[in-house]
Amino acid sequence: MKTLSTPEAFAPGYRLDKGIHDEMLDETGRVRPHWAHLMQALQQLGPREVGQRHQEALKLLRENGVTYNVYGDPDGINRPWQLDPIPLLLSGDEWFDIEAGLLQRAELLNLILADLYGPRQLIKKNLLPLELIYNHGGFLRVCDQVRLPGQHQLVLCAADLARGPDKKMWVLGDRTQAPSGAGYALENRLAMSRVLPSLFRDTHVHRLARFFQSLRAGLNAIAPGDADTPRVVVLTPGPLNETFFEHAYLASYLGYPLVQGDDLTIRDGYVWLKSLVGLQRVDVILRRVDDNYCDPLELREDSRLGVPGLLEVVRRGNVAIANPLGSGVLENPGIMPFLPGIAKYFLGQTLKLNSIATWWCGQARELNYVLANLERLVIKPIYRKPGEHSVFGHQLSRVQLADWRARIKARPALYVGQEYESFSTVPAMVSGGYEPRQTLLRCFMVARADGYTLMPGGLSRSAPQYGNMMITNQTGGISKDTWVVATEPQHPAIPSKRSGGGLTGHGNALPSRAADNIFWVGRNAERAEGGVRLLRATIKKLFSNPDRDSLDYQLSLETLLRCVTSMTGTYPGFFAEDNEGLLQAPEAELLAIVVDESRAGSLANTVNRMTQSGYAVRDLWSSDTWRVIDEIEEQVSEARRLGKTGLWSMQEQMDQLITTLSAFSGLVMESMTRGNGWLFLDIGRRLERGLQLVSVLRTAFAMPQSEATETRLIESLLDTSDNLICYRQHYRSNLELASFLELLLMDPNNPRSLAYQIARLQEHVGKLPREPSTRRISAEERLLLEASCILNIANIEDLLSVSEAGIREALDQQLSKIYALLAALSDTLTANYFRHGDAPQSLS
């Protein structure tokens, strides 16, 4: 037996409060045996090194796009996930007891669920009061008598645990609808095992991957009878949901399509996924949408997150939902005091793991107790509405307490009082040192055909400040990995399949909405890249030209500024009437076009749209691609910060942004599988490049100017399109408009020419999924054929000829025709491939 060091050596000042249990130290201040190895290793690394590893872990999580959305906070969307480097450690012996307790609890909750939507014996036999259940918003009468095939009604569940001063683990609450956190737990684990590999291995930590295999098996087990290989989808409320990252992550990890309500439709008594190649039957839905929102016909009619008619399909047994609709009824904290009686009734057992002391106010004695002790209890509504938090009696003023007493007395059955406990503390890394923090542990269970399985570990969350017991992600809790320390070494399970680059996709089952988003990622990525190139060239010209007083310079700059407006679509901009002042001092307008997020067409706005579309199909990007998307977003934020110091400081930022945007296109080009996803991405990109080119050339050259002015313009635009070198190699002559237009319009080998974009679009469009019966060319093909003809028969002399009105009429007209055709192509694609039909409305 090793001698255990005192905490002073590695955690000076680690406080221990009397009466509060600490997970690492025992009452005499010595390190508990199962923590010894970890703490010694951390001591050897030293706080600075641990701090560095911590930063690495955070970087890794950030790069993997692990985020959490905080509601009501303008900066709360996609908040990076916080992870403390010190895990919560639990000994194998203790875990054995926890496991037995949690599995019993899951079994019990499952029986209660089956009873409440079945015979309701518990109510008839007075084991559960009718008012406790019937007053709960999660008791869905429309789900009465609906059953999943198989033994288990409750497929997934989670329990929040904490250790009280009496050293026992208590269950604080149950999550039975769509428990979140398992995906975050897995990401935490991956990050920890990357930054502390040897430590992790030597501590013999139980692995998590098997839990997810069980989840897959569990979902297969509930599929309707006739499905050989069931199609499972993950139903998410969408990118604004607080745990959207996790929805996308789980979908990708498990290999299921991530869908929103309008990706699904009900037909002939079945659920179908609207994919690019038509409807595909769905057998199992892993839902992350609250049950009340799942069917606007029979549940909340104002819901836009669900699928009208879904409940009827469930009723017919043609689709299985995990967890079943109505399972939210079990999240009622008022059920907890009745669990011992129910355990006895159903299982003939006593509860192995206790719930925290809870008094349901629907009973006279309990009500009186709660009213009399309100200042030291936690008040919870039996049915928690989104955004509602527990109320801590000791934080209330006398007026507020009186207020709450009146509220409880008016509707006693709707509230419980709960014991307020000081949970045990776990060391957390705080500004380079270790400090104790109250910690909660969320554990996850899944039902397989042969019974429940518990994830060996879970998601621990600690309070942001010492003594704070309100630990939620919404209020700044910090997560921890959870290590169940085995006595034997653990064998690694099969690694995650999410590796490599590019888009994984689901073959043909790509939902139409996903294709829509990918298309817009392509368009906006290109729009951003084209925009930033032109802006960079314009700024360069603005700041670095030696002969700023010459007329050529002035006129070419003005034209370039107008090109910025037309290419970004930020009208009226430099086209505004009375724009003399604007053209003389364009800095403010240019700056706005870079950083003003609220302005449609600005760089910040475009990148924002691109990342939003990208985020909505988060499950389809590889971690490498996501890292680059993240970096683009970061650079634009940086540009917005720098914006305050003026346009000049922006140039380096723009260089970097161009590099990152190119990295994105390169990564997509090089490592994305050439499926339908890639096709739509590249169509979006080519289409946008074509549109941008056409609008810039029209703005710049439809109105003829002096040769000197046009030469300067050509130089800037060649720089913009990365074609200066190419041009010099080709023509080795002075810059002249005819060869410039030849290069940018007609050259089939120049990847930046219009001809090249149209040729690629023609190839892509030919590969799009179509109804097999149609023999004629598609609408998309027709539009492109027309554009290609216009381009092919055009000749440079005609294009350059100036009409009596003093403009290059042929150039202007042909370019505007091509522009209209490309715009029509975008609309046609949208109508044929992305339309989800009209939004549903409820009849009244």
Added chain:
Amino acid sequence: MRYRVTHTTTYRYQQAVGLSYNEVRMQPRPCPNQQLLSSQLKITPLPCDYRTRTDFFGNQVAWFSIREPHREFVVTASSEVQIFPQPVQLDFSHGMSWELVREALWNDRSEPLLEARQFALDSPFVSADAELAGYAQASFTPGKALIEAIHDLMQRIHRDFTFDPEFTNLATPLTTVLQHRRGVCQDFAHLAIGCIRSQGLAARYVSGYIETLPPPGKKKLVGADASHAWFSVYLPDLGWMDFDPTNNQLPGDRHIIVAWGRDYSDVTPLKGVIFGGQNHELKVAVEVENLGV
């Protein structure tokens, strides 16, 4: 008495509706003093998927979906029922006091009382509050027989409130109805239910039809009738008993019951989610024909 009820709902849409999902509760449910002789539901366009079931409260529900593009959607429910008059009128001053009934409701665990108890709780449209309790108080004096208290409440509502179809709609909260003393049958039923629940008692919402009589000497107009609503109270010695506050009467053999629930939200005659359509126009016609004894 026998009746034929024809209830026609027509939606006209500004643009075509390509897809719809609907639920209909228009078929009279079986109950002790009512027998369903025949019933049919006619839907145009023809649904591509149609199922019926019994809901949580025992009402008949038809679920269907229409996939044919249409500008007009018509649902016609025609039913023939035989109504047996409710049992003899009682001497209202007898019977259990409302306090005793309340006592039984919250403590007796026999199946009918447990079944009744769910109708003492708040529901989506009816939350018992202090205002409702305040209005109810005058009818619930100590020791009064429950049936007498309810009868008194019904009479007061009839006296104090004005029938005004222009004033309220489905979204009008009960407090507004109480404040302005105006509303329609739905509001009065909800109001009475709220008052009764505020006293810790159980009351449920009943939807159906009533045979209206034309003014003397005039012929009855086709389609002049309407859906109707009233409420029902559980009396431990008699079972559920209906009261119609709009007409200030105990339903006899002129009320036809379709469905019941905690409030209107449980018995909405026609619900739907449509794709397309834009704006719509709604027309409802009800005809109650007396077929004699």
